[in-house]
Amino acid sequence: MLRVRVRVRQDFLLGVAGVLLAFAICEVVSRAGIVRRTYLPPASEVLARAVELAGDSAFLDGVGATLRAWALGLGLACAIAVPVGLLLGSVPVVDAASRAVVEFLRPLPSVALIPLVSLLLGSGTETEVVLVMYASVWPILFNTVYGLGETESLAKDTLRAFGFGRLAVLLRVELPATAPFIAAGVRISAAVALILAVATEILAGFGEGLGIFIAQAGLATDGTRDVLAGVVWAGALGLVVNAVLVRIERGLFPWTPEHRERKR
C-alpha cells in the first residue's frame, strides 16, 4: 500500500515536471525569436489570456453552449448505444445481421461527416449534437458488446441454477458485469465528443461556442494568442471531464481489479 502511494506520488511529480518543461520550451522558443511572436506567443501570455477569459461572460456563455451540445450528444449516444449493444451482444442473429453495416459505418471519420450533416441540418446546434452523438455511439456500443462477451459464464450458470430466466440473467448478472466496460466506453466517448463539438463549431464559423471563439479569433489579426487560449480551455475541459469520470467509475465499481486494491 505504501509502495503504491509512493509510486502514485512519483508519477504525479513526473507529470508536473513534464508540464513545466513543455511550458518552458514554448516560452523560450517564442521569446528567443526562433518562431515569430505572432505565430507562437509565449506560453505565459497564452495562459494569462486563458485565465482572463474565465472572467469574460460572453466567452463563458460560449463554453456553456459547447458543453450543452456535448452533454446532449453524449447522453443520446448512451441512450442508443447501451440498449443496442445489449441486443447485439445477447442475440447472435441480430449481431450477425448487423455486422456488415456496423463495420462499414465504424471506420468513417466522424469529422469527415461535418460538411454532409451541415448540408442536411444546417450549421446549428442540431448538426453539432447529431455529430457528437454519432461519434460517441461507437466506443460505448463496442464496449457494451465486448463486456457482455466477457461476462463470467459461471456467474450466469449460477443464477440460472437458482431458477432465474433469461431476462433476469441479463439484468442481474450481465448488465452489472458489463457496467464497468460501458463506463469506460462513455469516458472514451466523452473525449471524442468534445473533439466533435469543437470541430463542428470551428467549421461552422458562426453562432455561439468554444469552437466559434477559436474560429473567429483565427480570422482576427494577431488572433493567435486567443486561438491558443481557446485551445487551452478545450484541453482543460477534456482533462476535467476525464478526471471526473474516472472518479465516478472508481466509486461505482470498486470490485474491478484496477480499483480493488485501494478498497481492500
Next chain:
Amino acid sequence: MLELRKLSQWYGDHAVLSDLTLKVPDGELLCVVGPSGCGKSTLLRTIAGLLPAAEGEVTIDGTPVTGVPDGLAVVFQDYGRSLFPWLSVRENVALPLRRRGLPRAERRAEAERILDRVGLSGAARRHPWQLSGGMQQRVAIARALVCRPSLLLMDEPFGSLDAQTREDLEDLLLQVHRNDDTTIVFVTHDIDESVYLGDRVIALSPGPGSRVVLDLPVRLPGERDQIGTRGLPEFVELRAEVGRTVRTPADPSGLSGPPGA
C-alpha cells in the same frame, strides 16, 4: 428420488458419459469420484438442467428434468467467479429468495439467519472480494442453503481451499445434511473426502465414455469427526477400495483418449 437412466453426453463426437444409470434416494449424500476428465462436472450440469441430456434421461420423483428443476441449488468449485462482486455478502445470499417473492425484510432476515449458521454474521455487509477464499466459499454455501433446497449439487466445492478450512466446511456440510435431510450429490477428486462425507460413494471410469465402475455404501457411524472417523479401520478399508478402483482404470484403453471435458 433422483434417477439417471442410460444417460449419455457427447462433446463433439467424443463420448463424455455413456449409458450412465444411477438412483439417488431422497436424503442421501452421494459422493462421486473419478479421475479428472471423467465427466463429473458434465454429470452435475446435466442433473442441474443446465445441459440437456443427449441420450437417456434424468428424472426427479419420476418427472423428467428438462430445465432447471425446482428446489435445486448448486455450489461450484470456483467461488470467485460464481459470487457476484457488485453485491454485498448478504445481498448475494438473499438473491435466490427473490424468486420466491418474499418481501425485502424477510429476505434479509433469512440471509442473516443462514449467514449466522455458516459463521459469517460479521461479514454480511462486506463484499465477496474483501473476504478470504474459505469465507467466500462459505458465502456460496450459504447462498445455496438459503432456499432450503431439496437437491444440492456440489462440484468440487472445497478443491481449492487449505486443509483446515476444508475440514471445517466438510463438517458444516455434514451438519446441514443431518439437520435438513437434503439430497446431496457431491463431486470430488479427493478419495478421503468422498468416504468421510458420503453415505455412498460411486466412482466413474476415466473418459471417454465414463460409466459407474464402483458403487459402495459407506457403513460408518452417522456422527463423524475429522480425527476419529479417519482413524477407523473401516474408513481405511473403504478408502483403499475406492482408491484401487480410481487408480486402476477398468478400461485401460481409456487412458489414450483425449483429455478434457
